[in-house]
Amino acid sequence: MKARYFIPLALATLTLLPGCSPKGASAGGELELQNVSYDPTREFYEEVNAAFVKKWEADGKGKIKVIQSHGGSGKQARSVIDGQQADVVTLALAGDIDVIAKQAKLLPDDWQSKLPDNSSPYTSTIVFVVRKGNPKGVKDWADLIKEGTQVITPDPKTSGGARWNYLAAWAWAEKEYGGDQAKTLEYIKALFKNVPVLDTGARAATTTFAQSKIGDVFLSWENEAYLIEKQFPGETEIVYPSISILAEPPVAVVEKNAAKHGATEAAQAYLQFLYTDEAQEFAGKHFYRPRKPEILAKFSSKLQDIPLVTVDKDFGGWEKAQKTHFDDGGTFDQAYGVK
């Protein structure tokens, strides 16, 4: 490149770098709230944000703007630890927020008790998505280890959603084999033998299954399953297994950041808004399970009632589950023969 082009170009690039442009919490007299979330909540929060902005103004609190950021849950947690100015986090796993509390000390360790229902305003579960007509006849977890059935799931090491998949499969197998750990691990081994691709995140796995048409069964968030049905009408079916897991994606105010931005009140109001009837309706509309029973009931024709295990009761909490299954040398590594 010629030198005389280089300098103006370099300057132009510099001004485009996000860190270089002046930015504050209250740019232009407008309060800015940053919600750092995980992959499949994009559409849900778009709607929540619009409603919250309207309500905040109607309450006479002034103008507010909510910025959303989406990505793999672990990656998002890391960017908050490394300095992304999130005022609230709405992630896939309590463990991811725990790390923000423990490593970066941006919020207290007992954050999960600050809001009702374990700080999870909506829940979800893991279901099977199969091709139209269910050609492989997949009904339950046992069918996933059949010869010639390809299963798509993201990698539990990189995807929060995949950890729920994994624990749901584990819970079924443990029950099926009467708690026999060796047999349970055998099942997991057989299951992952049928996995041809381990995508790094839930959305990438959705692309693999729905767009690239790889695999027979896709282990998916319930809401993502219905999104696929909407996006690719008539191509897929949803199968509810005999047992699954109660996924509780938690939310929290990143207290230090919010205080720094003068957005503490707004951040708290934003998360409390998630528990209102209005937001609970949005959750149901986007195929999350609302916590309010009367609103959940409205969506019960879709969001079927099946037995759900929980991480706290059946796996001894996230910290333990993470260590036993997903840390290096855990059961997932054992299933792949990696030590």
Added chain:
Amino acid sequence: MPKQRVIPGFGLSMGITIFWLSGIILIPLAALFLKAAGLGPSEWWAILSSPRVIAAAKLTFGASAAAALVSMVLGLLVAWVLVRYEFPGRKILDAIVDLPFALPTAVAGITLTQIYAPNGWLGKILFEWGIRSAYSSLGVFIALTFIGFPFVVRTVQPVMEDLGHELEEAAASLGASRWTTFRRVIFPMLVPALITGFTLAFARAIGEYGSVIFISGNLPMKTEILPLLIVKQLEQFKYEAAAVIASGMLIVSFALLFLINLLQRRLNWQAR
């Protein structure tokens, strides 16, 4: 009297150079090693010698070398066609070569995967021959060839343009056949540029992440690349382990690149 220089003020220009290099390359790399230094030598060894890291390293360096080699051969051919022949659409073809530089690698990865997947256009045909292209180490090789090959074209092309026809004419007048002319006259002059192209393609391939994770299938011990392994350590918030793998990768890469550079200097010297 001091020698006249093109850019005035050696002190100032050198100062800016060092400042930029420090801010952009040296300090971040030093920080990486510092992070990794939080662990002792035995932990370094335990991480770097684990079967999983070794398997990923083999795939990463192996596929990168293979892809850079193939890029070298194909790149030479493409450069030759672009320099030596006039044909309609040459300029467009010339511009197309640069596209892999500009395309976001994730887009490249998704596109390649769609095409080479068992039910994709090309993947279907390969699959019938019993070749698994996507979700195998072959897929990794395909992605790395895609992102690496423009480097070879762009380093060989200018050298080829400068060659001139006199040497060839001289060789022909002395009775050399066309093949002999190519082998004994033209090719040796291209070798240094080819090696530079190989080195660049190889270095680029080792660190490539975006395109590979879509096409490789990411299966541990089988189709997992080193950069993905680093990301997986980060996902577990193990910054130090990630830094150790990254540092190990850097050391090996630097050693390899340094050796290739030495080799190139020798060849350059011999060619003269």
